Amino acid sequence: MDPRVFEEWMMIILVSILVLFMAFIVWDLAKKSKAGRYGTMVLFSALGLGVVGFVIKSVVIGSLEGF
Numbered sequence: 001m002d003p004r005v006f007e008e009w010m011m012i013i014l015v016s017i018l019v020l021f022m023a024f025i026v027w028d029l030a031k032k033s034k035a036g037r038y039g040t041m042v043l044f045s046a047l048g049l050g051v052v053g054f055v056i057k058s059v060v061i062g063s064l065e066g067f
Contacts, residue, residue, distance in 0.1 A: 019051055 026047050030040040 015054070022047060 023044070026043045027040070029035075030043050033039075035043065
């Protein structure tokens with residue numbers, strides 16, 4: 001396997017695992033702090049914006065490089 005392809009797959013897989021772990025941390029934080037429904041929604045929205053920014057950055061870079 002080409003190292004570049006391996007690095008690309010590992011980036012996707014490991015960042016996905018990191019995002020899932022961060023979602024678990026935010027859920028646990030909301031649960032322990034008794035944030036309620038609205039507070040939990042705000043916490044996940046903040047995490048979601050970071051994830052969306054990462055995806056948009058990847059799409060823009062990919063489109064500039066020609067996928």
